[in-house]
Amino acid sequence: MSDDVLRIRTPIGIKYQYSAGPRVSSHLIGLMEGRFVGKRCPSCHLVYMPPRNGTCAKCGCLLGEDVEVGQRGTITTFCVVNVPFLGQTIKIPYVAATILLDGADMGMQHLIQEVEATEVRMGMRVEPVWRPREEWQPSMENVLYFRPTGEPDAPYESYAGQL
Amino acid sequence: MSGGTTEYTIADDGSFTAPLELFYPYKRTVGPLLSRFLTGLREHRIEGTLGSDGRVHVPPAEFDPMTGEPLSEWAEVSSTGTIVTWSWQPSPVEGNTLQHPFAWALIALDGANTNLLHAVDAGSADAIRTGMRVQARWATEPVGSITDIECFELVPESAA
Numbered sequence: 099m100s101d102d103v104l105r106i107r108t109p110i111g112i113k114y115q116y117s118a119g120p121r122v123s124s125h126l127i128g129l130m131e132g133r134f135v136g137k138r139c140p141s142c143h144l145v146y147m148p149p150r151n152g153t154c155a156k157c158g159c160l161l162g163e164d165v166e167v168g169q170r171g172t173i174t175t176f177c178v179v180n181v182p183f184l185g186q187t188i189k190i191p192y193v194a195a196t197i198l199l200d201g202a203d204m205g206m207q208h209l210i211q212e213v214e215a216t217e218v219r220m221g222m223r224v225e226p227v228w229r230p231r232e233e234w235q236p237s238m239e240n241v242l243y244f245r246p247t248g249e250p251d252a253p254y255e256s257y258a259g260q261l
Numbered sequence: 262m263s264g265g266t267t268e269y270t271i272a273d274d275g276s277f278t279a280p281l282e283l284f285y286p287y288k289r290t291v292g293p294l295l296s297r298f299l300t301g302l303r304e305h306r307i308e309g310t311l312g313s314d315g316r317v318h319v320p321p322a323e324f325d326p327m328t329g330e331p332l333s334e335w336a337e338v339s340s341t342g343t344i345v346t347w348s349w350q351p352s353p354v355e356g357n358t359l360q361h362p363f364a365w366a367l368i369a370l371d372g373a374n375t376n377l378l379h380a381v382d383a384g385s386a387d388a389i390r391t392g393m394r395v396q397a398r399w400a401t402e403p404v405g406s407i408t409d410i411e412c413f414e415l416v417p418e419s420a421a
Contacts, residue, residue, distance in 0.1 A: 101300075103291065103300045106291055112281070112284075118276060118278070126279075
């Protein structure tokens with residue numbers, strides 16, 4: 099009885115050939131070079147990083163020129179994850195934050211490490227920790243996490259429009 | 262879930278294309294009925310559940326299609342059966358038990374009242390037709406899976 103089949107493996111894999119299209123390609127190629135490349139809206143001039151699907155959420159128009167934004171950024175808002183869940187790979191508590199990269203007008207989500215969760219705050223300045231170059235792929239996963247730079251906090255007014 | 266890519270192309274217009282694989286490594290419990298069915302397969306035994314109307318369901322139905330009641334009675338069926346209908350698979354994909362062209366077929370096993378979907382190693386589409394007799398070919402290393410039946414093979418007419 100103890101030798102009965104109680105569970106089975108049913109892996110499912112789907113193989114795509116993904117074409118990013120002209121408006122997201124420069125972003126992905128940038129990531130493989132260790133750069134954050136976004137796009138500017140020709141109408142409202144906001145810089146999207148990442149460039150979403152290549153359209154401006156506000157104007158609905160196609161995004162225009164490439165804009166390389168800074169490596170450093172500011173935490174605009176964050177969440178402390180205290181709940182364990184299946185498949186979790188990071189020790190809790192940890193912080194998921196929205197980071198406004200210097201020169202970008204839209205925040206992006208990433209992990210914050212090398213700091214106690216209780217120390218993380220709005221306005222904290224952070225920088226990326228990249229994987230070893232030989233592991234780089236066209237993915238934001240090239241950045242393992244962001245960590246504090248030690249700079250003074252950004253003034254509230256500098257990111258208030260993001261909240 | 263995992264994903265990744267290593268090979269990519271950048272076209273003249275700067276557009277980026279890369280393979281992207283989404284993979285979900287699911288593992289699930291099978292419950293008491295499928296447990297018995299799969300354990301049987303591992304021992305080269307095909308069993309189905311017996312419905313209130315006397316029909317034998319293979320693979321086993323967990324609930325009676327007529328009354329909705331849980332089923333618990335079992336009946337062993339033959340590993341030989343008849344092709345009810347089939348469709349040719351000219352280019353097998355990863356995960357198929359056969360890696361050369363084969364037929365997908367609904368097979369009515371002797372003693373069963375429902376049909377089992379499985380692969381038939383028929384050689385070519387010209388060699389298979391509805392009504393033919395087939396028998397299970399067992400995998401060399403059974404693990405307790407429907408693929409413990411590697412495929413079905415045609416029973417020579419003279420032997421049928």
